[in-house]
Amino acid sequence: MEGTxxxxxxxxxxxxxxxxxxxxxFDQAHTDRIVxxxxxxxxxxxxxxxxMAVEETGIGIWQHKVLKNVLATQIVYESIKDEKTVGVxxxxxxxxxxxxxxxxxxxxxxxxxxxxxxTAMYKILICLKTRNxxxxxxxxxxxxxxxxxxxxxxxxxxxxxxxxxxxxxxxSGSRExxxxxxxxxxxxLILATGGTGLVKAAYSSGNPAIGVGPGNVPVFIDESADxxxxxxxxxxxxxFDNGTICASEQSIIxxxxxxxxxxxxxxxxxxxxxxxxxIKKVEKVAVVEETMxxxxxxxxxxxxxxxxxxxxxxxxxTKILLAKLQGVGKEYPLSHEVLAxxxxxxAARDYHHAIHLCIDLNYLGGIGHSAGIxxxxxxxxxxxxxxxxxxxxxxxxxxxQGAVGGIYNLLVPSLTLGCGTGGKNITTENISAxxxxxxxRVCHRKMNEKYMSVNRDMxxxxxYDEIALKQEYHKNF
Numbered sequence: 001m002e003g004t005x006x007x008x009x010x011x012x013x014x015x016x017x018x019x020x021x022x023x024x025x026f027d028q029a030h031t032d033r034i035v036x037x038x039x040x041x042x043x044x045x046x047x048x049x050x051x052m053a054v055e056e057t058g059i060g061i062w063q064h065k066v067l068k069n070v071l072a073t074q075i076v077y078e079s080i081k082d083e084k085t086v087g088v089x090x091x092x093x094x095x096x097x098x099x100x101x102x103x104x105x106x107x108x109x110x111x112x113x114x115x116x117x118x119t120a121m122y123k124i125l126i127c128l129k130t131r132n133x134x135x136x137x138x139x140x141x142x143x144x145x146x147x148x149x150x151x152x153x154x155x156x157x158x159x160x161x162x163x164x165x166x167x168x169x170x171x172s173g174s175r176e177x178x179x180x181x182x183x184x185x186x187x188x189l190i191l192a193t194g195g196t197g198l199v200k201a202a203y204s205s206g207n208p209a210i211g212v213g214p215g216n217v218p219v220f221i222d223e224s225a226d227x228x229x230x231x232x233x234x235x236x237x238x239x240f241d242n243g244t245i246c247a248s249e250q251s252i253i254x255x256x257x258x259x260x261x262x263x264x265x266x267x268x269x270x271x272x273x274x275x276x277x278x279i280k281k282v283e284k285v286a287v288v289e290e291t292m293x294x295x296x297x298x299x300x301x302x303x304x305x306x307x308x309x310x311x312x313x314x315x316x317x318t319k320i321l322l323a324k325l326q327g328v329g330k331e332y333p334l335s336h337e338v339l340a341x342x343x344x345x346x347a348a349r350d351y352h353h354a355i356h357l358c359i360d361l362n363y364l365g366g367i368g369h370s371a372g373i374x375x376x377x378x379x380x381x382x383x384x385x386x387x388x389x390x391x392x393x394x395x396x397x398x399x400x401q402g403a404v405g406g407i408y409n410l411l412v413p414s415l416t417l418g419c420g421t422g423g424k425n426i427t428t429e430n431i432s433a434x435x436x437x438x439x440x441r442v443c444h445r446k447m448n449e450k451y452m453s454v455n456r457d458m459x460x461x462x463x464y465d466e467i468a469l470k471q472e473y474h475k476n477f
Contacts, residue, residue, distance in 0.1 A: 005180045012135060013186040015165035016106035019133040022163040024103055026131060028086040034160040035129045039077035041156035042121040042149065046070055049117040049152075052145040057113050059300030064241035068118035068415075075406045075413045076122050080433045085130045089439070096444035101437045103131040105188030108181055110202070112194045114244040114300060114339060115415060116142035117149040119193055122415045124153045124167060130436040132188070133166045135181065139194065143172035182207065189436070193416050203424065210431055212416055213423030215246040216337040216366030217399050218358040220253045220384060221262060222351075222375035230374035230396070231265045234343075237398030239319050243340045244300040247370045247392070247403030247417060250337055251344040251361050252322070253354050259347040271320040272303075273345070274312075279323045279334065281310040286342060287333035294338045303341050328360040337365050351380075355387060362388055368419030368428065370394065370403040391420050391428030405430050450477055 026034075042049075050065035084090075090099040109123040120136060127134040138146035147169050154167040170181055182190055182205040190209040192202035199211035221230050238249050254262050263273060274282060285306065286298050298306050303321060307314045314321065324345045328335045334344045344361075348354035362371060371390040375381050385393045394402035397409065406413030414430035429435065453476050458464045464472075 005174075005177050008177070009180045009184050012168055012170065012181065013106060013184050016133040016135055016168060017186055019163040019165045020103065020105050020131075023131040023133060023166060026086070028084065030161060031086055031129065031131055032081065034157050034162045035077065035081070035125060037156045037160035038121075038128060038153045039073045039125060041152050042073040042125075043070065045149070045152050046073065049145060049149050052148055053117050053142065056145050057116065057142050057300075059114060060241040060244050065115075065118065068115055068241065069121065071404065071406065071413060072118035072120075072122035072415060073125070076125055076432070079406060079413050080126065080129050083129070083433055085433055085437055096446040098442040098444075100440040100442065101130075102440055104436055104438055105132065106186060107132045107134045107189050107191060107436065108137065108187050108207075109134050109191045110137045110178070110194055110198060111139065111142070111146055113139035113142045114241075114246075115193075116146045119415045120146050120149040121153060123191055123193075124150065126431075126433045126436055128157060128162065128166065129433040132436055133163070133168070135187075136167065136169045137178050137181070138169070138172045140172045146172075179205070191416060191431070199424075210416065210418065210427070210435065211425055212246070213368055213419040213425060214337050214365050215248065215369045216250045216361060216364060217247060217370045217372060217403075218251045218253060218361040218366070218388075219249045219372035219374070219399060220354055220358050221258070222373065222377060222380050223255060223258050224377040224380065225374035225396075226376065227258070227261055227265050228269075231262070231269055231271075233374070233396070233398045235269055235271065235319050237400040237402075238343060239341055240398075240400050242300040242302060243338075243342070243400075245400040245404065246337075246339065248339065248400040249343060249372060249398075250366070251335065251346060251357075253346045253348060253357050253361075255351060255354055256347045256349060263345075266320075266322060269319070270315075270317050271322055272314045272318045273322045273324060278310070278312045279325075281312055282306065282321060282323065282342065283333040285309045286338050286340065287336060289333070292330055292333065292336055294336070294340075299339045301340055306340060306342065328357065328364055335361060335364060355384065358384070358388060362390065366390075368421070368423030368425065369417065370399055372397065372399040372402070389420075389422045391418055391423075392430075403430075450474065 046069035050062045054062040089101045111119040187207045190202040192211040202209040303318045320341045322343045322345045323334045325332045370392040371388045373384045392403045402408045405411030412430040412432045416431040418427040419425045420428035
């Protein structure tokens with residue numbers, strides 16, 4: 001069995017390497033024609049693929065998945081279409097340094113069940129833009145829709161003159177085979193989007209990897225905020241595709257002095273605060289007690305479905321369930337990340353207590369990812385941003401749509417959000433084409449005139465300290 005898996009992986013990678021060799025010979029214009037054709041094909045299939053994803057996975061709302069597909073194709077394409085990814089990308093006569101872009105080689109791209117078609121098309125676009133063949137691995141519960149997205153992109157790419165096997169799919173359902181391909185010596189990079197275990201496996205594979213950590217996004221509503229606006233924005237974000245974006249809000253933190261105003265506004269906008277007994281019931285269906293991880297059965301489900309599973313009754317048209325909690329950690333399961341329309345709610349004694357709660361939530365399971373603040377006080381925004389370990393701090397903005405970029409702000413549009421070293425990632429950037437190239441630097445002779453004019457014998461004489469050496473270094477300049 002193990003030998004068969006290795007043989008199959010070898011065959012897939014051999015085809016990818018041949019595609020990479022052909023791809024490397026393409027110029028920017030040829031590459032861009034392929035990318036344009038793929039984006040158009042993906043965009044035109046946005047509705048079909050969205051409906052397929054919901055039907056297959058049972059997760060989310062198809063209309064919202066359409067918008068995710070738009071982000072993954074049109075908005076991503078518009079952000080990368082003019083980017084130089086082939087040949088000379090910069091030439092600085094002053095420094096004498098010329099930068100040349102080179103492809104990485106075969107990229108292994110793993111996609112999640114929550115965003116199966118959008119993440120697939122986004123990864124395909126940024127890989128093709130950088131002339132990297134891509135090998136796709138779908139979540140087993142989203143294998144058909146992900147394969148359909150890949151096939152649509154592949155057919156369009158071939159018609160535009162792309163190399164054969166520039167996009168491949170591995171069979172889904174075998175974790176062992178996925179890990180075999182991950183660890184293959186001909187893989188240049190792994191783009192891992194999925195659960196913590198998957199991301200850890202990618203980083204442990206022996207190959208370079210870009211993964212993403214969990215979210216658990218805290219959102220602080222300051223007393224200076226426009227409360228109706230803030231809460232409508234939070235609702236628009238947390239209900240988007242039933243909360244399946246990892247950057248969606250997980251906890252709302254306010255000071256006690258505005259707690260009642262905030263609660264009343266949430267209720268006015270059709271959100272429901274759970275009673276202590278109801279909180280216990282929702283905890284049991286939302287979080288797996290042994291691991292303190294979200295229950296896959298409630299991911300991307302509606303409020304009605306979650307309430308039914310928990311055995312509670314909520315008002316009709318309820319948009320979000322809110323649970324007022326007294327602490328953070330294992331004793332409070334809903335303080336952990338839950339990708340569904342459920343929010344933890346905290347009323348802090350004062351501003352400093354509120355910030356400490358945000359930090360605790362951040363470190364509980366979302367370090368390095370994203371955070372949000374609603375405030376019309378720039379001092380508060382800056383203070384908050386300096387103490388929160390998050391790659392993206394979105395201000396007066398829905399965190400789901402704000403963190404992915406390109407809609408509410410000028411962040412790079414992306415469906416893979418780096419979490420930095422805190423989240424055990426290599427970068428805090430929104431991953432895009434620029435992260436998928438090697439840059440050669442051609443360095444012309446440019447003498448360091450200061451160093452060349454120095455009496456270098458002074459470096460060997462211990463009587464000269466840094467002051468004397470500095471004076472010598474700058475004496476003629």
